């Protein structure tokens with residue numbers, strides 16, 4: 103299996119710096135929203151493997167109770183949410199230039215990693231002939247990356263109607279469809295690579311998607327990324343003074359572990375082709391430190407600048423250590439139906 107570690111933090115530092123400026127506001131809003139959530143009931147069975155959760159000890163993370171399934175190690179909130187957060191409120195529209203920058207910094211590297219992985223593991227495969235389906239295409243960034251490299255057979259599925267119309271308008275053709283078309287395109291014989299970036303953790307029943315993938319023919323490719331319980335999650339546990347990004351209790355009510363990813367792939371009968379481990383844990387650490395010192399005595403001047411520069415210069419080396427130790431907060435995996 104092809105293994106890759108880390109990614110320069112400069113690709114994500116803009117998001118992290120913007121977040122730092124709004125951290126107080128995000129923290130306040132998240133805490134308020136969590137107080138107002140309504141719940142259906144306590145979870146009786148694991149949402150990933152279906153095992154009974156009775157008797158499993160829970161732990162509290164930022165005022166929300168979680169449970170780690172004893173069978174598959176998937177971490178999930180004890181209570182089932184009555185409704186999900188609205189995504190178009192979380193991701194406001196960007197202008198064309200910023201949209202392209204985000205596509206190139208965050209989504210193009212995902213495509214290049216798939217290309218790189220398949221070139222090594224399946225050198226005879228013609229990528230341009232594949233039929234791509236991006237599940238949960240959001241703002242259309244990954245589809246945009248595919249288009250920028252002249253892939254032709256591409257489609258997206260998105261739940262949010264504003265994001266669907268925004269994407270189709272942007273691409274000037276109808277390539278993004280609503281959830282009602284999800285099963286049709288998933289099961290379509292011409293769909294042979296499915297991508298899914300940070301979506302599974304939002305689904306209360308991931309098997310709605312995964313069962314369709316399970317029934318696809320041998321050789322079908324599935325590339326996805328999920329958040330993983332890692333250093334960043336533990337840091338959120340240690341200090342509640344900054345906004346949580348990993349397990350925030352609002353949009354992230356579940357989180358994968360190495361074991362629960364393996365369980366899922368095994369159940370679907372998919373094998374790992376490639377694995378890219380890179381997290382944002384050290385950017386969170388930087389955000390926590392800068393937020394705390396900004397509020398104390400070092401509000402300006404050379405000392406603050408010096409601290410900012412020094413912390414900035416160790417973000418990548420720290421993250422690389424965490425990535426290589428399999429202790430970072432996210433995984434990108436490319437798998438193939440056996």
Ligand SMILES: [Zn+2]
Nearest residue numbers: 148151171174
């Ligand atoms: Zn389980």
